[in-house]
Amino acid sequence: MNKKGAIELLIWITRIIMTTVVIFTIVFLLQGYIRYDIDVFETETSIFANRVLFVKALNYVDGQGRLHSGVVDVAKYKGADISKELEKEIFYGGDNRYIAAKISLENLDDVEKKYNEVYYNQRLYNRDVEIYKAGLASGAGGVRGIVKSFYVLIKDGEKTQKGAMRIEILFPNS
Amino acid sequence: MKKRLHKKGAVGVQMVLEVIMELVLGGMVLLTGFAYVNAIIDSSFYDKIYFSRDIAVTINAIYSAPGMVDYIYHKPDVDMSKYQFEIKSGLVGVSKNGVAGDLQIFYPFGVNAFIPIEEHTVYGPYKLEIKKDGKGAAVE
Numbered sequence: 001m002n003k004k005g006a007i008e009l010l011i012w013i014t015r016i017i018m019t020t021v022v023i024f025t026i027v028f029l030l031q032g033y034i035r036y037d038i039d040v041f042e043t044e045t046s047i048f049a050n051r052v053l054f055v056k057a058l059n060y061v062d063g064q065g066r067l068h069s070g071v072v073d074v075a076k077y078k079g080a081d082i083s084k085e086l087e088k089e090i091f092y093g094g095d096n097r098y099i100a101a102k103i104s105l106e107n108l109d110d111v112e113k114k115y116n117e118v119y120y121n122q123r124l125y126n127r128d129v130e131i132y133k134a135g136l137a138s139g140a141g142g143v144r145g146i147v148k149s150f151y152v153l154i155k156d157g158e159k160t161q162k163g164a165m166r167i168e169i170l171f172p173n174s
Numbered sequence: 175m176k177k178r179l180h181k182k183g184a185v186g187v188q189m190v191l192e193v194i195m196e197l198v199l200g201g202m203v204l205l206t207g208f209a210y211v212n213a214i215i216d217s218s219f220y221d222k223i224y225f226s227r228d229i230a231v232t233i234n235a236i237y238s239a240p241g242m243v244d245y246i247y248h249k250p251d252v253d254m255s256k257y258q259f260e261i262k263s264g265l266v267g268v269s270k271n272g273v274a275g276d277l278q279i280f281y282p283f284g285v286n287a288f289i290p291i292e293e294h295t296v297y298g299p300y301k302l303e304i305k306k307d308g309k310g311a312a313v314e
Contacts, residue, residue, distance in 0.1 A: 012195070019199045023206045030210060036220055040227050047231065051238035051284070067240055090237075090284040093264050098282050 041144055045169045048090070048099060049148035052120075052167055057085035058103075060155045072105060072163065074156040077115060086120050100125035102168045107154055109161040128170050142173045219277075221252055222268040226281035229259065229302070230266045233283045233291070233313070236306050248301035255298040261313045262293045271298040286311075 052058065053070050060071040076082060092098045100121040107113040119125055132143040147168050154163040229247065236243045248254070260267035260278070264285045269278040285291055292312040296302060303314045 015196075015199060019203060022203055026203070026207050027210055030214070034214060036223060038223055038227050040231050043231050044234065047234045047238050048284070051234070054238055054240055056288075069240065088287040091264065091287050092282055092284050099284075 041146075041171055044099070045146045045148070045171060048101070048169055049150070049167045051090055052086075052101070052103065053150060053152075053165075055086060055089040057082060057089050058118075068155075070150065071153045071155050071160070072165065074115075074154060077105060077118065082118050083120065083122060086118070090120065092121075096121045097124060097172065100128065100170045104166045104168075105152075105154065106164045106166070107161055108163055124172070125170055128172055131172075132170050138173075140174045143170055144173065145170045218256070218270055219279075222257065222270075222277075222279040224252075225249075225254075225257060225259070225268045226266045226279045229268075229304075229313070230281040230283040233266070233304060233311070236304055236311070237284065237286050237289070239306075242307045243305070245304045246301055247304055254302075255300055258295060258297045259299070259302065259313065260295040261291060264291075 054067065056067055058072060058076055060068040060073040060076075062068065076085075079085070087096070100123075101119070102125055103118040103120065105115040105118075107115070128143040131141070132145040136142050137144045145168060147166060149167075150165045152163045152165045154161045232245065232247060236245055256271055257268050258271045260269075264282050265280045266283060267278045267280045270276040289306060289309065289311055292310060294313060296313065305312050305314070
């Protein structure tokens with residue numbers, strides 16, 4: 001190969017490399033405008049919180065079997081199996097790696113009265129709470145969370161008092 | 175032949191070859207672009223992600239409502255008949271209707287163990303009917 005041929009070859013190699021770069025640039029630019037990810041975080045967590053307000057495991061059911069949404073039955077809330085009962089009514093499979101929550105209750109009429117926190121899927125909550133608190137919300141290992149608060153009624157025997165329910169929901173990205 | 179090609183002719187042939195090569199390279203860029211855009215226009219992957227999530231969220235919303243619920247799920251903008259919808263053990267699976275081995279996209283929803291959902295596959299529907307009463311739920 002003479003000198004001119006070598007130069008020609010070099011030019012063509014450069015052209016092919018440039019073409020490849022152009023192809024990848026086009027694909028890359030197009031990909032920037034395409035999103036396959038559909039974020040349902042807000043919707044799902046809102047629905048989850050509303051579901052908690054409607055579960056029989058937590059809310060008062062009268063003698064006729066009617067559920068009183070947003071009326072927390074203290075006897076149920078303090079029950080030893082409350083977490084298991086909650087998970088039966090919102091069942092994401094035996095190994096739920098999808099959603100977890102911590103529910104806390106505050107008595108607004110009697111602030112001295114304290115209630116324990118109730119966990120939904122405590123195993124996942126304990127695993128992911130530190131990631132959430134650290135603010136690592138993006139990426140595959142990230143955890144997003146949201147706190148939803150509701151005014152509720154607390155039914156303790158025959159007595160009904162005003163209260164507030166706080167639901168901290170954790171939603172791992174993967 | 176070689177002998178008959180004088181210097182000017184050889185340069186001309188070379189120029190033609192160069193133009194052909196440039197056209198081939200340009201064609202490659204165009205073809206790649208078209209193929210990629212075509213794949214996007216097909217959009218079945220996006221549709222499957224969309225449907226699996228949307229139906230799972232809808233089932234969750236229906237479960238969160240007390241009493242009997244009967245909901246017609248229909249998306250006039252998207253041809254639902256191209257897909258099949260599988261409901262199984264807390265998962266919505268969506269794949270192309272009648273395409274064996276098509277990648278199925280799943281999304282979970284929370285079942286109420288006291289109101290179990292019927293495991294069922296709906297093939298190429300025009301719409302879905304999501305029903306729930308005190309005893310069970312179903313997607314038809």
